[in-house]
Amino acid sequence: MKQLQGKVAAITGAGSGIGQALAIELAKLGCELAISDRNEAGLKETEAQVVAVGAKCTSCLLDVAEREAVYAWADQVVAEHGRVNLIFNNAGVALSETVETMSYDNFEWLMNINFWGVVYGTKAFLPYLKQSGSGHVINVSSVFGMIGVPTQSAYNAAKFAVRGFTESLREEMAIEGANVNVTCVHPGGIKTNIVRSSRIGEVGKAGTKDPVKAAKMFDKAARTTPQEAARVIIEGVLKDKARVLIGTDARVIDTMQRLLPTGYQKILIWGAKRNHAKHSQ
DSSP: OOOOTTOEEEESSTTSHHHHHHHHHHHHTTOEEEEEESOHHHHHHHHHHHHHHTOOEEEEEOOTTOHHHHHHHHHHHHHHHSOOOEEEEOOOOOEEBOTTTOOHHHHHHHHHHHTHHHHHHHHHHHHHHHHHSSEEEEEEOOGGGTSOOTTBHHHHHHHHHHHHHHHHHHHHHHHHTOSEEEEEEEEOSBSSSTTTTSEEOOOGGGSOOOHHHHHHHHHHHOOBOHHHHHHHHHHHHHTTOSEEEESHHHHHHHHHHHHOTTTHHHHHHHHHHHHHHHHHO
C-alpha cells in the first residue's frame, strides 16, 4: 500500500488519543473513515473534525469486548463504504495492580478489551481486507509488550499476547501470499488520558495507588503527542513495517531488552524500591 488516497480505514478507540489523531491524519491523506469508540462525546468530536477535513466518515458506538458487536460493525463498514482496506485495532484500557491482589474481574476486563478486542477486530475485518485487494491490519501493542513491569501484569499479558498474535498473522499472510500486510505498533509514553480512565488496585511497594499522583507521573514520562504517534504509525504502514516503535522511550526500551533480556528486571526492581523509599520518608 504505497498511498492512502481513496482507501477506507476503520479505527477502534477513535474517540480520543492516538485513535482520534489517526482518523484526522488519515482524512488529510484522502482516506474515508469508519470510527468507533465507547465514548460517544469523543466519537462525535472526532467525526466532526474528520468531516471538517472533507472526508467521508461513519461512526459507531462500540465496545470491542463484545464479539458480535465487532463483527456487526465490520459488516456495517463495508455496507456503508463499499469496502475496507485498513483496520487499526487501537482501543485499550489500563490497570495497575499486583498479581497477588488483582481480582479476576479486573484481569478479565482488561484482557477482554486489550487482547480479545484486537482478536475480534482482526478476525472480523480480515475477510473484507482480503476482498479489497489491498489490505492492512494494524494492531497496537505497547513497549509493555516487550518488557514486564511491576503492577502491570495484566497489561503486560495483553500486550505481549497482541505482539505474538500479530507477528504470527503477518507470517501467515506472507506464506499465503495474501494482499494483506500486518503491522504491530509499540508506543512508549503517549500524552493520552489512558491513566485517568484506568483502574488502580492494590500495588503495595511496587507503585502508587493515588490516581492523581499516577496521572502526574505518567504525564511527566509521556513525551510523545498523539499526533506525532499517528504520523509515525502511518509512515510505518506505508513502508509495510512489521514493527513500529513510537517515541525515544520505546527505542530505548527496545534496545535495553535486546542487550539485557533478563537483566533489565534488576533495573526496574531497583527503581521501584528507590521510588518507594523516597515517598515513604
